[in-house]
Amino acid sequence: MVTQNPVRIDDEVPPAAATGAGGLGPSQRRAAIRAMRDQELDVLVVGGGIVGAGSALDAVTRGLTVGLVEARDWSAGTSSRSSKLVHGGIRYLEQLNFTLVREALIERGLLLQRIAPHLVKPVKFLFPLTHRVWERFYIGAGMLMYDAFSWTGGRPPGVPHHRHLSRRQLYRAIPSLKKGAMVGGMTYYDAQVDDARYGTMVARTAARYGAHVATRVRVEGFVKVGERVVGVDAIDLETGERFQIKAKQVVNATGVWTDDTQRLVGERGGFHVRASKGVHLVVPRDRIQSTMGMILRTEKSVLFVIPWGRHWLVGTTDTEYELNKAHPAATAHDIDYILDHVNEVLATPLTREDVEGVYAGLRPLLAGESEQTSQLSREHIVTHTVPGLVVIAGGKWTTYRVMAKDAIDAAASALDGRVPGSVTEDIALVGGAGYQAAWNQRAAIAARTGLHPARIEHLLNRFGTLAEEVLALIAERPALAAPVPGADDYLQAEIVYATTHEGALHLDDVLARRTRISIEAWDRGVSAAPVAAALMAEVLGWDAEHEQLEVDTYLERVRAERESQTMPDDESADRVRLEAPEIVQAV
Known part of the structure; x- marks a missing residue:
């Protein structure tokens, strides 16, 4: 553990730290902590992962005064270490969990077309077939259902429907496949996202609407009056300052840390969150010749091969994990497991030397439904464990907005007065409004700035219309x-x-x-x-x-x-x- 003392909360920040509207710079952080320290909030959200950030955005856009604190960085845990997919969950169809699939597919369409078109993009996948006739019929029926559910949100799904491929078409599309590995396949679409960037943009959007948000603020305990939670004891890890944040309702959105956070208030919440470790490998794009991603069955779960810029993401594992939650580590066994399974279908096997990067994350799963973590529910639960404290746990990245809505619905029900309903279905993240127009103008932007068009596309797909702020830095x-x-x-x-x-x-x-x-x-x-x-x-x-x-x-x-x-x-x-x-x- 290393200790240092950089700029304090009340010190002057260099002029370069000034931010534009909705920016999360040092001066904004200082003001946010001061505001949370000096007033009683309607809602305080603890946890800066995707669900916590989404909850802050949901609450502030209902007109509530809102704070959001995160002990480390936005999306530092699970929310930056996912498969980076926005998907309905093909495998949940086999589990007959139609409600979860439908809900996730509706959210996929919203994210693609309305909420974050600059960050969420369609991605094409192959579902391979290894048996003739019956499997094509069986999987085809599931794909029809998948397509049908994606239309039930009252708008087009934003991606093409599934298609059948013959064996010849399959090997033409994916030359790297081992001969005889498959007899045919089906293509279908889901979407992908840079999960960490998305989480930061949600927090930034919440701040733009007036939420007070700050990272490196750790909650060390809950303030109670009788049995009611009325706030938290917090510490600014950048300065050492300890202070209280008072709030009418506190939302615990700490993911795999839910049980630890609940122990601070002396309550378990009537449920338990188990952690399942998922490992992904990053390999260069030229190691696998394919025009699409793949989803492969394993004996435990599924394995994805996902296009990721100039790389492929290959994963994931699904194993119970009870060690350090902040820094889950991939093992040699995890890496070999992934390589062995993907190599079953590749003509030229991947080796350790092909691996550029490795990351491991933990899924927060609701315990009690099965001894196998791969079978635990991906649905979520919202509960008022004690007066003044709402707990949101479980779920999956794709449905974060629904989870956030449910959490703030629970908090709002305990507030005095009438609180408006959720409006996040209609709110674009910062950088999203006007993105399509900016994308159509990318050649003109490249000519104006002197940057290569590929650079402009890169910036637009990371920042949306806020790319102009990055370009302004370059102009200066x-x-x-x-x-x-x-x-x-x-x-x-x-x-x-x-x-x-x-x-x-x-x-x-x-x-x-x-x-x-x-x-x-x-x-x-x-x-x-x-x-x-x-x-x-x-x-x-x-x-x-x-x-x-x-x-x-x-x-x-x-x-x-x-x-x-x-x-x-x-x-x-x-x-x-x-x-x-x-x-x-x-x-």
Whole structure:
């Protein structure tokens, strides 16, 4: 554990930290903490994952005064380590969970077309067939149902319907398939998203509508009057300041930490959240020749091969996990399991040398329905465990907006006066309004700025219309148009923007979540770290010692992760991963 004392909450922030409307910069964070400290809120949300951020947005757009605190970074846990899919869940059809599939498909359409067209994109998948006739009929019936459910939200689904492929068509579309591995297939569409970026944009949208949001604020206890929760005891981990936040209703949206958070108030909540570990590999796009992704059955679950820019994501595992929740580590066994299963269908097998990056995340599953985590429910639960405290747990990334709505419905029912219903179905995230027009003008934007059209497309698909703010940084400082060393897909301006407008406070925030350099670069961000830290230092006022500390801490993280991935089991991988220090400013 490393302790430092960078800029305090009430210190002056360098002029470069000034942010535009809706930006999450150092000055905004200072103001948000002050506001939460000095007034009673209607709703305080604890947990800055996708459900917590979504809950804050839902509450503030109902006209409530809202706070949102996160102990680490936006989406630092589960919400940045998913399969990065927005999907209905083909496998849930076999479990006859039609309600969950329908709900998720309706949300998929909303995210694609209305809420975040700049961040959520259609992706084509192959469902392979290994048996003739009966399997095509059986899977085809499921695909028809999948397509039909996607229309039940009262609007077009936003993606094409499924199609059948013959064996010849299949191998023409995916030349890398092993001969004889399949007899045919079906194509269908779902959608994909950079989950960490999406979570940050939800928090930023909540702030734009007036929510007070801050990362690196840890809840250490609940304030109670009698049996009623009336707020929390919190600590600003950047400054060491301890303070209380008073709220009429507190929402616990801490995912796999739900049980830990509930223990702070002395209540379990009548249910238990189990963690299931999922591991994904990142491999270069040229290692698999295919025009689409794939979904493959395994003996335990399913394996996805997902197109991801100039890479493929291959995963996932599904195993019970009871160790460190902040830094779940992939083991050698996890990596071999994924490689072995994907290689069953590839003509040229993938090897360890093909793996660019590895990441592991934990799914929060409601316990009690099965001993196998892969069979546990992906539905969610909302409960008032004690007066003043709402708990939201379970669920899946795709249905975060529904989960948030249900949580705030529960909180609103206990507030005095009439609270309007949820309106997030009709609210675009920041950068979403006008995205299609900006996309159509991308050639003109490229000509005006002198950047390659591919760079403009990259920025539009990461920031939407807010790309103009990134381009303004480049206009002011042309040197920021240079790519980040070792990660040519990203511009140095994106590092600065992450710090001034997206709430990044530490190097890990930028390399692991505002960008995905930590999993996409061959060196996992080692060469990018010194340049990124120098750019962040200009904004955050780091001295040379703290700047070097950020770099050294990140390099230790990379070393520990690489070594943990050679370990045979969870216990040894966890021990090695935890050898890396964290930058913790207060204890």
